[in-house]
Amino acid sequence: FLTLFGEKLTGTDPEDVIKNAFMSLDEDGSGKISEERLRELLMTIGDRYTDEEVDELFKEAPIKNGLFDYQEFVKILKYGRKDQD
Numbered sequence: 001f002l003t004l005f006g007e008k009l010t011g012t013d014p015e016d017v018i019k020n021a022f023m024s025l026d027e028d029g030s031g032k033i034s035e036e037r038l039r040e041l042l043m044t045i046g047d048r049y050t051d052e053e054v055d056e057l058f059k060e061a062p063i064k065n066g067l068f069d070y071q072e073f074v075k076i077l078k079y080g081r082k083d084q085d
Contacts, residue, residue: 015078022070032067 025033025041035058042049042057049057062072 015074018077019070019074022074026070030067031071032069035063035066035068038068 022033025037039054039058042054043051062069062076
């Protein structure tokens with residue numbers, strides 16, 4: 001997930017820039033975005049992902065109950081996954 005996502009990011013965006021980008025999509029301030037909405041955005045805006053790329057991204061993404069946890073995602077980008085050796 002991080003590799004594919006990282007390949008699409010241009011430059012090294014600081015944590016706050018990434019977090020603020022997701023916050024602008026978070027309509028209820030929950031720290032989460034619906035998986036469907038994120039899929040739609042990834043496939044239609046900017047450097048568009050294919051359906052297969054989005055499927056690959058979501059395999060390891062912090063998604064629970066159909067919600068992408070972008071706060072957890074930003075932590076993973078900054079500190080790495082908790083379950084990594």
